[in-house]
Amino acid sequence: MYQYDDHDRRIIIERAQQFRGQVARRLSGEITEEEFKPLRLQNGLYMQLHAYMLRVAIPYGLLSSTQVRRLADIARKYDRGYAHLTTRQNIQYNWPKLGDVPSILDDLADVEMHAVQTSGNCVRNITSDPFAGIAPDELEDPRPYCEIMRQWSTFHPEFANLPRKFKIAVTGTPGEDRAAVRFHDIGIRIVENAAKERGFEVLVGGGMGRTPHIGAVIREFLPKRHLLSYMESILRVYNLHGRRDNKFKARIKILVVALGVEEFRRRVEEDWEATKTPELELPDAEVARVTKFFAPPAYEKLPASADQLTALSLGRDRELGNWIKNNVVGHKVPGYSAVVISVKMPGVPPGDVSDTQLDAIAGVADRYSFGHVVVTHTQNLVLPDVKTSDLAKLHAELVELDLGKANVGKLTDVITCPGLDYCDLANARSIPLSLEIAERFDRIDYLNDVGDVSIKISGCINACGHHHVGNIGILGIDKRGEEFYQLMLGGSPGNDASIGKILGAALPQDAIVDAVEKVLDRYLVVRESADERFLDTVRRVGFEPFRQAVYGDALFGAAAEKGAE
Amino acid sequence: MQIIRKREITEDDFVHVPDGAPLPEGGKPIVTLARYTAERDALLARYSALGVRVPPDKLPSDIPDLARLALVALEFPKFTEGRPYSIARQLRDRHGFEGELRAVGWVLRDQLRYMERCGFDAFELKPGKPLESALEAFGELQLTYQAAADDPRPIYRRR
Ligand code: SF4
Numbered sequence: 001m002y003q004y005d006d007h008d009r010r011i012i013i014e015r016a017q018q019f020r021g022q023v024a025r026r027l028s029g030e031i032t033e034e035e036f037k038p039l040r041l042q043n044g045l046y047m048q049l050h051a052y053m054l055r056v057a058i059p060y061g062l063l064s065s066t067q068v069r070r071l072a073d074i075a076r077k078y079d080r081g082y083a084h085l086t087t088r089q090n091i092q093y094n095w096p097k098l099g100d101v102p103s104i105l106d107d108l109a110d111v112e113m114h115a116v117q118t119s120g121n122c123v124r125n126i127t128s129d130p131f132a133g134i135a136p137d138e139l140e141d142p143r144p145y146c147e148i149m150r151q152w153s154t155f156h157p158e159f160a161n162l163p164r165k166f167k168i169a170v171t172g173t174p175g176e177d178r179a180a181v182r183f184h185d186i187g188i189r190i191v192e193n194a195a196k197e198r199g200f201e202v203l204v205g206g207g208m209g210r211t212p213h214i215g216a217v218i219r220e221f222l223p224k225r226h227l228l229s230y231m232e233s234i235l236r237v238y239n240l241h242g243r244r245d246n247k248f249k250a251r252i253k254i255l256v257v258a259l260g261v262e263e264f265r266r267r268v269e270e271d272w273e274a275t276k277t278p279e280l281e282l283p284d285a286e287v288a289r290v291t292k293f294f295a296p297p298a299y300e301k302l303p304a305s306a307d308q309l310t311a312l313s314l315g316r317d318r319e320l321g322n323w324i325k326n327n328v329v330g331h332k333v334p335g336y337s338a339v340v341i342s343v344k345m346p347g348v349p350p351g352d353v354s355d356t357q358l359d360a361i362a363g364v365a366d367r368y369s370f371g372h373v374v375v376t377h378t379q380n381l382v383l384p385d386v387k388t389s390d391l392a393k394l395h396a397e398l399v400e401l402d403l404g405k406a407n408v409g410k411l412t413d414v415i416t417c418p419g420l421d422y423c424d425l426a427n428a429r430s431i432p433l434s435l436e437i438a439e440r441f442d443r444i445d446y447l448n449d450v451g452d453v454s455i456k457i458s459g460c461i462n463a464c465g466h467h468h469v470g471n472i473g474i475l476g477i478d479k480r481g482e483e484f485y486q487l488m489l490g491g492s493p494g495n496d497a498s499i500g501k502i503l504g505a506a507l508p509q510d511a512i513v514d515a516v517e518k519v520l521d522r523y524l525v526v527r528e529s530a531d532e533r534f535l536d537t538v539r540r541v542g543f544e545p546f547r548q549a550v551y552g553d554a555l556f557g558a559a560a561e562k563g564a565e
Numbered sequence: 566m567q568i569i570r571k572r573e574i575t576e577d578d579f580v581h582v583p584d585g586a587p588l589p590e591g592g593k594p595i596v597t598l599a600r601y602t603a604e605r606d607a608l609l610a611r612y613s614a615l616g617v618r619v620p621p622d623k624l625p626s627d628i629p630d631l632a633r634l635a636l637v638a639l640e641f642p643k644f645t646e647g648r649p650y651s652i653a654r655q656l657r658d659r660h661g662f663e664g665e666l667r668a669v670g671w672v673l674r675d676q677l678r679y680m681e682r683c684g685f686d687a688f689e690l691k692p693g694k695p696l697e698s699a700l701e702a703f704g705e706l707q708l709t710y711q712a713a714a715d716d717p718r719p720i721y722r723r724r
Contacts (some may be wrong), residue, residue, distance in 0.1 A: 007724060011708050018705045022675065030695070031673070038645055039675055121645070151710045151720060157682035158654055158713065161647030228719065239651045240624070274659055279717045286721035 001062050001372065002147050002293040004112045011154065012109045015116060019043050020102035027099075042122055042160065044092075044115030045101060048422050054093045054101060055118040056108060060128040060146040060170075061089035061375040065362040068373055070111045072358035078104055083358065085343065085351040085379045087415060087466055088167070089127050090118055094422060116154055121162045123153035123235070127169045129178040130376040133294055134384050136332040140190045140198060142172035142179075144290040145227065148282065152228050159235045163242035164250035166235070167207075174201075180377065180493035182206045182215045183469060185252045186234060193221050200227060204234060204264065205256030208463035212499045213253040216261045218268065224287070229276035230268075236275075237267045297370040297385055302335020305388035309337070312391060320395050322444050323406035328391060329382075337391060339369075339383040340376070341398060342405040342413060346438045349431045350416045351379035360401045368394050378415055378454075380408065410447040411455065411520070412438045415466060419459030419476065420483070426459035428476025428483035428509070433457055436513045450520050453534040456491070469493035471535045472516060473500040485512040489519070489546060490538045503543055504551050515550045522549035567696055569677070569688040570665070572703050574696050577689075579616050579636060595638055598623060609633055618669065621648040625655045625662075634664055639685075641670035650683045657684035657714040674699040678706055684714035 004012070019039075026036040040046075044055040056071070063071075071091060075083045078100045079093040086092055096104060108114055118125055126146045133141045149168065153159070159166070169184040171177050174191050181187030187203035200222040206215025222230055238252045241259075256264045313324040329338040341361065344350050353361075361381060365373045368390050369383035376382055386394060398404040407413050414437050417423065419430030434457055441447060456470030460477075467473030473488035484506040491500030507515055520534075526545050527537045538546070568577045579593040584600055588611075595616035601608060608615055609630065616636030619628060628637065637656060639649035649668065656662040667687035668680050677688055677699060690696060710720045 005724070007708055007720065011706070011710070014706050014708065021701075021705075031675075035644060035673060121647070148721075154710055155679075155706060156711050157679040157709075158650045159647075160679050161645055161650065163647065236651050236654075239647050244646075244648075277712070277717055279722055280712055280719060283721060289721075 012114045016105040016109050041120030044118035054096045056091050056115050057118045057125045059150050063373045065365045065371040067111045068362040072355040075355040082354045087377050089375045122160050123166045129171050130374045130382050138173045140172045142170040143294050163244045177494045182497040187215045205253040207253045208468050210461040212468040214497050218265045225281045229280040233268045233272035299333050304334040308388045326406045327408045337388045339386050340408040341381045345405050350434050409452050411441045414455045416457040417464035427478040430457040430459040468499045518549040519546050625660050636665040638667040638669045644671045653684040674702045677702040682713040682715050
């Protein structure tokens with residue numbers, strides 16, 4: 001993985017010092033809370049319902065075991081013994097004290113980590129495919145470009161006060177988008193043109209929030225050397241012309257729609273022609289320098305995994321077999337597999353990991369996966385390079401640690417935002433719903449029967465839980481002071497991107513999980529075969545069967561009446 | 566009034582002239598872009614050093630005869646205002662403006678370093694904010710990654 005050089009290291013140390021000064025000036029009253037706010041936000045420090053929250057950047061989700069151990073230490077020393085994995089491959093602490101934050105930043109800087117630009121109206125942490133570098137279907141590893149852009153965006157003086165936050169995602173697998181690039185302010189796909197040259201397809205204006213949009217292609221093929229100059233021109237057009245009068249209309253997607261893609265593209269190209277200096281061009285040597293850090297680890301020469309995987313998944317140990325089927329992912333190197341560690345289990349809010357679990361994960365990463373761990377945007381963790389012959393042993397260890405759930409990509413692998421339990425913008429709680437789902441459907445046969453389905457829950461229309469792209473999306477709304485939930489079907493974040501639509505009237509808290517169950521039971525009846533995924537069935541049969549299932553027998557009931565629009 | 570110019574505290578030799586107020590006999594006035602647009606020839610003829618104050622919704626192309634101005638003051642109605650950073654870069658990089666580029670309005674110490682990197686060289690801090698300690702901001706975050714108005718070379722041409 002990327003190793004800081006002296007320059008990188010000093011920048012992060014200087015930043016920690018600078019923030020110490022800013023906190024001191026806030027505490028002395030030299031700056032007001034209002035003036036302090038953008039400063040702390042650009043250091044990842046939010047004010048939540050009960051306390052500050054500190055969000056730590058994990059560039060493209062990649063961590064070393066040393067860093068994981070440090071994150072565990074911080075959870076122990078400054079928080080309540082746990083940390084929370086976010087939907088943007090970051091990690092956050094929910095209970096730090098303001099006065100401790102400079103020391104946390106020092107501790108992070110020590111292991112080449114920081115909280116820079118994890119919130120605020122600036123370019124945020126750049127995300128990518130959790131299987132970058134190991135996916136068999138990958139064209140090229142996107143992480144070197146993520147790292148190059150991380151450096152470019154860090155303290156960019158021109159783009160630190162954008163109209164609104166700005167999120168970039170990169171995928172190196174044109175055939176399978178695991179980074180949801182179509183739902184980012186800028187999405188980048190590494191592609192190959194007719195002449196077999198590699199370059200970038202650039203999408204702009206995707207996003208979730210109150211007005212979800214699928215990003216539009218503004219450049220089909222950008223030669224690699226122009227990556228940064230082109231990013232600058234997009235950001236400049238947005239910085240100058242994005243709306244600043246209404247924060248709900250300030251994202252770039254609104255500007256792209258208001259101007260039209262053609263006009264937006266014209267302005268970007270006009271700026272770009274005038275500002276793409278030779279200095280800004282990315283030299284091959286720099287790409288090579290950064291790429292070296294992502295060189296494959298010292299893999300052994302091993303026979304292919306297929307036979308072993310089949311044997312394990314059909315073996316007598318059914319728990320292991322299910323885990324192999326659901327949590328183990330193919331690897332481009334023969335004899336290796338990637339393992340998704342599910343942290344979703346009954347009784348634990350999705351994404352929460354304890355300090356002892358983090359320490360243990362660092363340990364298994366060292367023993368089984370060259371000391372690397374990846375955070376996924378589905379709030380799980382990946383061990384990217386596990387020998388297939390070690391899988392049974394690893395599984396046994398994970399079960400001991402209470403990290404052996406075989407539910408990746410399944411019903412109980414729920415994504416949620418923090419919701420009303422933590423967030424002061426929330427209309428409704430989201431964590432209790434996910435806990436209820438985790439508990440109610442904690443039956444492996446049912447999970448396997450229902451198959452691949454994603455449930456995503458947001459506590460308000462800001463959509464931090466990505467409900468728009470859940471196969472099943474749940475959105476908390478406020479109805480005369482009561483928590484209600486809208487149920488949406490049909491969303492998908494990937495290559496077949498789509499935005500979910502509302503099924504019917506909002507439902508009260510005690511009816512929403514029942515409704516999910518009714519939808520799934522109906523799916524089991526109407527699907528063509530066990531091979532037809534939930535999403536495909538919804539696309540084929542439409543909403544009517546599901547509407548009947550949920551509302552049919554309750555149309556005259558109190559629940560539907562209360563929740564009617 | 567004192568301002569920061571080229572990283573030093575100095576007495577301001579320009580005066581802001583609000584719209585409608587009488588113009589000074591001599592000296593160095595800063596007029597609004599609206600007034601400048603309306604009375605440009607007379608103003609340029611009358612003063613050897615003229616400044617223009619530009620609100621954040623205007624672009625460099627809205628400022629005629631840029632090369633004849635001694636100063637452009639870009640307004641920050643709010644400290645979170647971000648457009649003047651891009652306008653400053655355009656003025657310096659695309660339009661080759663070499664006069665004083667001044668940040669005025671709700672200007673705070675923690676923005677100075679970013680502003681300077683975008684091409685600002687003079688700063689009127691928000692009234693009541695200490696100037697002396699604000700100078701320390703220029704010593705923060707000395708190392709940078711990007712090309713900007715202060716250096717056209719990104720880090721990969723300097724490492
Ligand atoms: S979706 Fe709403 S409730 Fe949930 S974290 Fe985001 S802002 Fe808070």
